Amino acid sequence: DSGVTQTPKHLITATGQRVTLRCSPRSGDLSVYWYQQSLDQGLQFLIQYYNGEERAKGNILERFSAQQFPDLHSELNLSSLELGDSALYFCASSDRDRGVHTQYFGPGTRLTVL
Amino acid sequence: GIQVEQSPPDLILQEGANSTLRCNFSDSVNNLQWFHQNPWGQLINLFYIPSGTKQNGRLSATTVATERYSLLYISSSQTTDSGVYFCAVAENSGYALNFGKGTSLLVTP
DSSP: OOSOEEEOSEEEEOTTOOEEEEEEOOTTOOEEEEEEEETTTEEEEEEEEETTEEEEEOSOOTTEEEEEOTTSOEEEEEOSOOGGGOEEEEEEEESSSSSSOOOEEOOOEEEEEO | OOOEEEEOSEEEEETTOOEEEEEEESSOEEEEEEEEEOTTOOEEEEEEOSSEEEEETTEEEEEEGGGTEEEEEEOSOOGGGOEEEEEEEEETTOOSOEEOOOEEEEEEO
16 A cells, blocks of 8 residues: 555546546655556656645646645546546655655546546 | 666566566656556556665666666566566656556466
8 A cells, every 4th residue: 555545446427527536645745746547658647746836747638637735635637528538547646846756656546438 | 758668568477487677768867666557557666766776575676877777677476476567767857757668477377
């Protein structure tokens, strides 16, 4: 158990819908990262927050947004869902803003868009 | 961006055999991690190893940062070692991990 929790574990929805994925980092960790794992793109970085502020953006679509709340949990919002958004979404946390640190991954949320 | 190449892409072993997985990266890094993704999709952190050598039970890893590669050794493999092994790196100026495509390992009884 990494100490990072994600809910829900599975999510099935229809095209055009909007969903919210939730992540709670390890106790004491200020950084939260979101990653997407799909069959065609592999594992890729979406976005990072540190202590409530956005720090880095990767290949995140404009239809996707995220935020980190004062209690440090984070939410990833996916809207106008398409079939291609079906993927495993991971949240990771670390105790640093950048650089030399270990990122610990949660169990993931498996999103299926029908 | 930084490129991460893993080899071999697929590996089939009999229980008890040893193996070496390789990760090459194209630029200087400040973070290198090895992960095992089990058949249920969970990513398990094996090593944080931007340089040097570490050992944890039957697993060990070595990163030669100056030559831009890392090796993961699995000894006396067990069926529970099956899954996909990922190498991931972060550039010196970077925040996020860049993942390789993984090595898919199947250990047969």
